[in-house]
Amino acid sequence: MIPSAFEYHTPTSVAEAVSLLEQYGDEAKVLAGGHSLLPAMKLRLAAPGVIIDINKIAELRGVVINGNINIGALTTWSTIEHHGGLKSSCSMLPEAVAQIGDIQVRNRGTIGGSLAHADPAADTPAVVMALDAQIRVHGPGGERMIAAGDFFTDMLTTSLEPTELITAITCNPLGAGEGAAYVKFPHPASRYAIVGAAVYVKLAGGTVGACRVAITGAGPKAERQTATEQAILNTDGSAEAIAKAAEEAGAEMDVLGDIHASEDYRRAMIKVYARRALTKAIERARG
Ligand SMILES: Cc1cc2nc3c(=O)[nH]c(=O)nc-3n(C[C@H](O)[C@H](O)[C@H](O)COP(=O)(O)OP(=O)(O)OC[C@H]3O[C@@H](n4cnc5c(N)ncnc54)[C@H](O)[C@@H]3O)c2cc1C
Structure with missing residues (x-):
């Protein structure tokens, strides 16, 4: 199946991506790993007129553990699965992610894409809720944090505005007695x-x-x-x-x-x- 025609943008910064989201509104869709969006487009369940491919925004990738845990929205499942710091500070995350799909899915799928998609059968929504994580989002008005418990509002629906981009997920490392x-x-x-x-x-x-x-x-x-x-x-x-x-x-x-x-x-x-x-x-x- 072939998706319907779309305009394609490749921003290189969060500010540029947010400005494109503001410009195109509901017409636009962010592309991360593409493992949910592209099948939906091929089946014509989604037909965005504009694709904003965020894969060139380097600051959205990777894990930083510095007092708390920060995982960039574009971080793939395989990076999380094999991250030594996460294994020692919050082993539930690599443990959950290792159970997702297969190696191909884990090499492409991203944590931000999965949370934004809010598939009812996805694994990480439960994990971020149990960890009481915060979801960092950027929109035209700046940055805000959404508690994981307030993020998922219904099937495939979240409290993210159409002009907002998830940039990171943050939570606390686990300590003694946890x-x-x-x-x-x-x-x-x-x-x-x-x-x-x-x-x-x-x-x-x-x-x-x-x-x-x-x-x-x-x-x-x-x-x-x-x-x-x-x-x-x-x-x-x-x-x-x-x-x-x-x-x-x-x-x-x-x-x-x-x-x-x-x-x-x-x-x-x-x-x-x-x-x-x-x-x-x-x-x-x-x-
Ligand atoms: C065969 C197969 C098996 C799978 N098995 C599992 C499984 O066992 N468990 C599981 O949890 N998942 C599973 N998945 C889903 C997979 O893990 C992906 O994580 C998920 O499809 C979405 O991530 P993505 O990066 O591919 O997002 P995309 O497909 O690129 O995007 C998904 C949606 O999120 C939006 N989006 C993406 N990134 C952002 C962002 N930063 N900010 C705002 N909006 C954004 C897009 O616009 C789109 O609406 C499977 C997928 C496939 C194809």
Whole structure:
């Protein structure tokens, strides 16, 4: 299939990209790795009149760990997967990313593109929510930070304005007593999540002092599981406490069924994967 005709721009700075977005508005689409946008254009599900290819903006690439973790929007999955500093400071990120698609997808796909696309079965929305990450965006009015928890508003929909560009994702490195884990039930062909669970925990004196649980793949968008979080807080994080808390997962969530898995099956898997991710995160927090 051949996409419809479009104008093609290759800005070399964030300011230039934002000015093009402002000029063309809804007519324009940003091109990063192209792994979601190009298939949609070839199927004519998307027909932007203008493509703003951001691959020449060098400042959008790479990982900097300097007090906090900054990941440029154009950083590919393979860079994150193999980054030594991320493995030691926030292992859930490389762990999750290593489970995405295949090597070709991981060599081209970018974290900014995935978050902007907000596919309901993507892995990183749950991961950034569990890490309480901030999404840095630039628009005509300057820079703003959007908390990951406020970013995903519906299926394939975010709080990003059409004139805004994601430039980076920032989060804190994990320290002593903290642990995080991502586990998923992958679709056997695409590897997208049928259900994925991301968990962050902080232990305080042997009990769970803080916890964030996010589920992806099961509904229109990734969702925090506050009932599970409340249930595990102030417990000893034992297998019994984890099992009880995981039973609450999915309770407040709009769960969807499709040709890959029914709603009931996904609801059952949410509990299983929440339990597995909680177990792994708590084990890691214990060191
Ligand atoms: C076969 C296959 C298997 C896959 N398996 C998985 C999987 O298992 N798990 C998973 O999570 N993902 C999976 N993906 C998705 C892949 O990981 C890509 O990350 C994702 O498609 C989007 O990233 P991209 O860089 O290719 O974005 P693009 O396709 O270039 O862009 C996607 C959308 O985001 C917008 N955009 C891109 N960058 C920015 C930016 N910086 N600021 C604002 N808007 C922006 C574009 O305009 C477009 O609307 C798979 C994809 C394929 C093709």
